[in-house]
Amino acid sequence: MFVSVDFWSQLFNFEDYGELLALVRNSIIAGAVLGIVGGMIGTFVMSRDMAFAVHGISELSFAGAAAALLLGINVVAGSIGGSLIAALLIGVLGARARERNSIIGVLMPFGLGLGILFLSLYKGRSANKFGLLTGQIVSVDSPQLTLLIGIAVFVIVGLLIMWRPLTFASVDPEVARARGLPVTAISLTFMVLLGLATAISIQIVGALLVLALLVTPAAAAMRVTSSPLLTPLLSVVFAVVSVVGGILLSLGGGLPISPFVTTISFAIYLSCRVIGWRREVGGARSAVAESPVAA
Amino acid sequence: MADIASPVLSIRDATLQFGDRTLWRNLNLDVQPGEFLAVLGPNGSGKTSLIKTVLGQQQLTSGTVSLLGNPVKSGSRSIGYIPQQKLIEPGTPLRARDLIALGVNGHKWGLPLGSRALRSTVDTLLEAVGATQYGDAPVATLSGGEQQRLRVGQSIAGHPKLLLCDEPLISLDLHNQRVVSDLINEQRHALGTAVIFVTHDVNPILGMVDRVLYLAGGKFRVGTPDDVLQSPVLSYMYDTPVEVIRSRGRVAVLGAPEGYGVHDHLEHHVDDRRAHR
Numbered sequence: 001m002f003v004s005v006d007f008w009s010q011l012f013n014f015e016d017y018g019e020l021l022a023l024v025r026n027s028i029i030a031g032a033v034l035g036i037v038g039g040m041i042g043t044f045v046m047s048r049d050m051a052f053a054v055h056g057i058s059e060l061s062f063a064g065a066a067a068a069l070l071l072g073i074n075v076v077a078g079s080i081g082g083s084l085i086a087a088l089l090i091g092v093l094g095a096r097a098r099e100r101n102s103i104i105g106v107l108m109p110f111g112l113g114l115g116i117l118f119l120s121l122y123k124g125r126s127a128n129k130f131g132l133l134t135g136q137i138v139s140v141d142s143p144q145l146t147l148l149i150g151i152a153v154f155v156i157v158g159l160l161i162m163w164r165p166l167t168f169a170s171v172d173p174e175v176a177r178a179r180g181l182p183v184t185a186i187s188l189t190f191m192v193l194l195g196l197a198t199a200i201s202i203q204i205v206g207a208l209l210v211l212a213l214l215v216t217p218a219a220a221a222m223r224v225t226s227s228p229l230l231t232p233l234l235s236v237v238f239a240v241v242s243v244v245g246g247i248l249l250s251l252g253g254g255l256p257i258s259p260f261v262t263t264i265s266f267a268i269y270l271s272c273r274v275i276g277w278r279r280e281v282g283g284a285r286s287a288v289a290e291s292p293v294a295a
Numbered sequence: 296m297a298d299i300a301s302p303v304l305s306i307r308d309a310t311l312q313f314g315d316r317t318l319w320r321n322l323n324l325d326v327q328p329g330e331f332l333a334v335l336g337p338n339g340s341g342k343t344s345l346i347k348t349v350l351g352q353q354q355l356t357s358g359t360v361s362l363l364g365n366p367v368k369s370g371s372r373s374i375g376y377i378p379q380q381k382l383i384e385p386g387t388p389l390r391a392r393d394l395i396a397l398g399v400n401g402h403k404w405g406l407p408l409g410s411r412a413l414r415s416t417v418d419t420l421l422e423a424v425g426a427t428q429y430g431d432a433p434v435a436t437l438s439g440g441e442q443q444r445l446r447v448g449q450s451i452a453g454h455p456k457l458l459l460c461d462e463p464l465i466s467l468d469l470h471n472q473r474v475v476s477d478l479i480n481e482q483r484h485a486l487g488t489a490v491i492f493v494t495h496d497v498n499p500i501l502g503m504v505d506r507v508l509y510l511a512g513g514k515f516r517v518g519t520p521d522d523v524l525q526s527p528v529l530s531y532m533y534d535t536p537v538e539v540i541r542s543r544g545r546v547a548v549l550g551a552p553e554g555y556g557v558h559d560h561l562e563h564h565v566d567d568r569r570a571h572r
Binding site for chain 2 (some may be wrong): 035043046047049142160161162163164165167168171172174175176177178179180181182221222226227229230
């Protein structure tokens, strides 16, 4: 019994919560902005079938961050460097889905291996090491926060500008190309934005759990709507709720935020699946009712 | 000078070779506004390559292609394109009306915020292709025939001068083949759009075709269906005795060499089964 009480009080401890909240105000703002980025870009990650690519990019981003940690330079910058290299490699070499997956499969373990090498050479605080893989927004200092938010705003603005052609090029590339859209340039630009989004998400949820921010919210939204406007909106709401909710809940126990973020986002996904499933079953029933003597 | 309308598409001395294999040599072709041209021929005869050439995605070995008097570039706003049927991925966040809207403004920067004008344009297009009923349904939940109707709507949304259709009937059942080809024909009359229609089976569109471009064995023939779909003509092209049989308004080509494709509608049923599996 005592063990389990300890366990829960370690997970959720809300003494001095007000003071804690003041300390992490910046983190919450950053978390919300990253949620917006993740929710928005996730819609395209899903419709371009690039969940695996996100994972691949995040591992190289991890390697970049680990290298930066070892060299004593800005971790976010290192992370962005790794991300961009991976994103462009995948974008240039992997135009077709099958090629892309094999390139990612090759890049990913290499990135992870490099990252582990750099981390084992690093003699500093071990919390920093673990943070890269599993995320720890509180460890990000305020100049880095500013950098994160600046990049997030850049990605958001980029996506807003190219939203419609990017949608066209993502869901219907052949027709988009026939209509004179620069599909290749659009795809590469998207990869750059995706690389940036991945790099900044890693600072919050860590390299291993980036998918919870860039894929799960959009996947959840797509279970309940097909509207091209409602999908990204819901996805953003889900992502922001996951990140901010995760930060708020993790404060009490002093644990990493990522398990909270991933659990909230997974719970939202499950709920959306149930809603989508019930709707499908209901829809099928009413369709049967409309045409009872189809045979 | 302007006795006859200037051609929408003009192909001059066009030769396309892949390595030492010649798909077509010294092809000359003018497509007039409102004309319905069927491109026929066996697999690998360069039908799709011709479409790609017009779209600026395939360089000619020699010769020129001009669209509305200008050399072709990579894609064009003046072209409507109906690709080989590929079903939209499940989960794609698009409704039927959104797929059509991409044909109206998918090339413009910015957010897909619909205006009233866009909505009414899309409604008109949905009605034109008989898709009003499922206008708000997610595209991925629609059948192949329904998606292909939307493709027609999408392709005419930008008032194209030229409609390129690459096997748009493949994997559709006979009813939907008729519906989709009728729609394409209606729209070319309504808009005066020229149509280039690539197909391996001319029968569903035989009644609408003005001219046929037949590609086979590195050679080509252009003319009315009656002129081209003749035993001597095709025998010459295939370099082997080929028999063209016409019966009850249908055409069947018998004896075309293996690997040159089969022109019987049986092939459709094979495709059908493959697509539904």
